[in-house]
Amino acid sequence: MITNRWIETRRKYWDRMAVLLDRSASAGARGLSHRELRELALLYRQIAGDLSALRQERTARPLQVQLNQLLTRAHNLIYSRRKAGVSLIWRFFRHDYPVLFRRLLPYTLASLVLMVGGALLGATLTLFRPAFMTHMLGPQMLADIHHHKMWTLSVNSMAPAASSAIMTNNLSVTFAAYAMGITAGLGTLYMIAWNGVLLGVVGTACAQHQMSLQLWSFVAPHGSLELPSIVIAGGAGLRLAAGLLFPGMYSRRHAIMVAGAESAKLVSAVIPLLIVAGTFEGFFSPSTAIPVPLKFVTGAILFSLLLTWLFATGHEQPAATGAKAPSSAPTAALQSSAASFTSK
Numbered sequence: 254m255i256t257n258r259w260i261e262t263r264r265k266y267w268d269r270m271a272v273l274l275d276r277s278a279s280a281g282a283r284g285l286s287h288r289e290l291r292e293l294a295l296l297y298r299q300i301a302g303d304l305s306a307l308r309q310e311r312t313a314r315p316l317q318v319q320l321n322q323l324l325t326r327a328h329n330l331i332y333s334r335r336k337a338g339v340s341l342i343w344r345f346f347r348h349d350y351p352v353l354f355r356r357l358l359p360y361t362l363a364s365l366v367l368m369v370g371g372a373l374l375g376a377t378l379t380l381f382r383p384a385f386m387t388h389m390l391g392p393q394m395l396a397d398i399h400h401h402k403m404w405t406l407s408v409n410s411m412a413p414a415a416s417s418a419i420m421t422n423n424l425s426v427t428f429a430a431y432a433m434g435i436t437a438g439l440g441t442l443y444m445i446a447w448n449g450v451l452l453g454v455v456g457t458a459c460a461q462h463q464m465s466l467q468l469w470s471f472v473a474p475h476g477s478l479e480l481p482s483i484v485i486a487g488g489a490g491l492r493l494a495a496g497l498l499f500p501g502m503y504s505r506r507h508a509i510m511v512a513g514a515e516s517a518k519l520v521s522a523v524i525p526l527l528i529v530a531g532t533f534e535g536f537f538s539p540s541t542a543i544p545v546p547l548k549f550v551t552g553a554i555l556f557s558l559l560l561t562w563l564f565a566t567g568h569e570q571p572a573a574t575g576a577k578a579p580s581s582a583p584t585a586a587l588q589s590s591a592a593s594f595t596s597k
Contacts, residue, residue, distance in 0.1 A: 255310040263303050267323060270296045274326045282330060287356075297327050350522050351567030354485075357492055357519055364445055364487030368480075371449020372456070379457040389454045398462050403471065403539075423479060423527045427486040431493070431520045438494030445487040470545040473552030475534035481559060482523040482530065489520035526559075 273293050277284045285293065304320040307313045354361070378385040387395060397403070426444070433440025459468040496512020503511065537543065537551070 270323050348567040354563050360491040361488030364484045367445045368449035371446040372453035375450035375453025376457040379454050403467050431486045431489045434490030434493030441490030470548045471538050473549050474538045475530040477552040477556035478526045479530040482526045486520050489516040492516040
């Protein structure tokens with residue numbers, strides 16, 4: 254039986270949803286902050302349950318109508334059609350992605366620490382266990398290093414094909430590191446650490462043979478985008494793993510859905526980054542006609558632009574009724590939250 258006390262207890266949640274819906278009336282979902290969008294999705298689930306309970310009470314007809322109207326308004330907001338187009342893509346990369354990147358920064362930093370740790374481990378093993386270097390690099394590459402010959406010179410003679418192959422390989426490695434997050438993060442940890450170890454081995458081997466300048470002048474132009482892309486993909490994989498292992502207040506199914514949506518958006522930006530990096534790696538980095546200082550300057554400029562984009566653009570929009578941005582952009586995350594609620 255529905256009691257007055259139960260109604261008074263639940264009414265504050267109904268009123269809260271009404272406030273959120275009124276705030277979004279003029280600006281749509283853009284009128285709400287990210288936290289408020291999550292709150293709206295949670296309220297949607299709770300009030301749907303309240304309506305189901307009220308339908309068992311014939312005397313609660315007015316409340317049924319009230320809650321049904323609230324849920325209808327929320328449904329229209331959550332499942333409003335998104336207008337696809339260049340402007341939406343531009344807004345995602347110009348505003349939404351930097352905000353998302355900074356919010357999930359701890360995962361990316363964890364990935365960075367793992368790669369740096371792997372590089373230090375690879376360098377240490379190379380210094381104290383030469384057999385490990387031989388195992389990692391193979392006899393052909395070691396022979397090139399012993400003769401102070403860069404193994405990348407062959408790229409110059411087949412730049413277009415090499416560039417395409419490099420892009421394909423980089424995309425495969427990067428998305429594998431992300432997808433392995435579904436293994437509770439074990440696959441992601443292994444792939445990021447392994448790439449770090451390989452980087453440490455190659456860097457130390459070249460340093461031992463006075464080839465550091467040749468190596469890092471080759472790596473600098475494309476590595477300024479390629480290495481951060483791998484680290485970001487590792488962070489996306491760890492975010493996916495966190496949703497699987499630590500659902501928190503959500504059900505595990507819902508936590509995985511939220512983590513999957515966020516991590517997919519986080520890793521999506523590495524596609525254009527790797528395309529640019531692959532182009533530089535195929536045509537610019539291995540070229541002997543380009544001065545070494547120019548390669549380092551190019552790498553510094555690209556890395557500076559990347560940091561500027563990630564940390565100096567996009568700002569978390571405060572909730573405001575006067576927001577003029579289109580209301581359709583943030584609904585995807587809201588849909589993923591509400592979808593798991595309503596499916597239960």
